[in-house]
Amino acid sequence: MNPIINYRIIFSDIDGTILNEQKDISEQTIAVAHQLFEQKNIPTVLISARMPAAIKHLSEKLCPSAPLIAYNGALIIQHTNGENIILHSKTFPSEVARYAIEQSLTEGFHVGLYYQDRWIVNGNDSWTQHEIYSTKIHPEIIDGNTMLSLIDSEVPNLQKLMVMAPSVTIDKFAKLITEKFSDVATVYRSADTYLEVTPSGCDKRQGVETLLANLAIEPFQAIAFGDNYNDLEMIKFVGMGVAVENARETVKAAANMMTGQGTKDGVAKALKHIFEL
CATH class of the missing domain: 3.40.50.1000 (HAD superfamily/HAD-like)
Incomplete structure (x- = not known):
């Protein structure tokens, strides 16, 4: 040593x-x-x-x-x-998640919400299955509209938001969310098809x-x-x-x-x- x-x-x-x-x-x-x-x-x-x-x-x-x-x-x-x-x-406010979920309803991408040991996803898709395999954890699986109704009442503050989508979609969404929420959230691209959002700083x-x-x-x-x-x-x-x-x-x-x-x-x-x- x-x-x-x-x-x-x-x-x-x-x-x-x-x-x-x-x-x-x-x-x-x-x-x-x-x-x-x-x-x-x-x-x-x-x-x-x-x-x-x-x-x-x-x-x-x-x-x-x-x-x-x-x-x-x-x-x-x-x-x-x-x-x-x-x-x-440290957390970030629900309006970040609301924006992501609303975008996912039209763009069709995967959204995962995280707070402490709670993990909620907007569908049982291939992205969800990959994360289950990697982490050995099973999320709550709901649809996007139900997710919207939950964020204010049950998970008003979040510690991570994950978006999974083709790289072109990630390019577009990363730019949008950075422009709108750079004061409260940090955006990190962990892979071409993965975008992670955590509290600012x-x-x-x-x-x-x-x-x-x-x-x-x-x-x-x-x-x-x-x-x-x-x-x-x-x-x-x-x-x-x-x-x-x-x-x-x-x-x-x-x-x-x-x-x-x-x-x-x-x-x-x-x-x-x-x-x-």
Whole structure:
């Protein structure tokens, strides 16, 4: 391990970074995380655009007592004594969702609404089935008109809105929603066909910064792993930013260190190297 820096915490993105080809965490990665926590009291914290329920089962394999950061930093949860303690929560107003749903009724694209552990979608389409496969979570499935009636009464504030559609539709909608709601929402394109909307000012760097302040840990004492554009500022913010081999070129350029493929235990290999395990 670096003899000067005393690393105290590890952050890792999930999809594309720490999951294997079976969409799970490998035994090798689990073993390394356990060793670091048991021997050095260094927790591994998962940070993702996912909802908490889609992170929790993975987090418990790595470090059951560690917090988790959901919705790209909009929600930070500590699981203690069977209860979820909210350390940080930020939302955006329902008019953002209303606009997206109204557009979907004419354009026919997929909309998903998220608040804490609630996930609502406007149909059981191929997009929904793909997310169920990836996250192992099942949403509430309703039609667009019913969704409109719910947003004011049951989910007036949201932590994530996801739109899935062909890339041409995403191009158009991303421009429209950015122009109308840039003061209250952050728009992030996680894939050509995926658009994610979170509260303004929320990103993974902010999530990491908030949790570090809560734990009285300095940024230079943190390690972070990532692969995609929404990991970039987090990678640059911490003391040791690590890009997996399959990361975007901009993420690789910003990282302090490169490691192997995310699906091939890249995280575990880097941690073994950093801590000389």
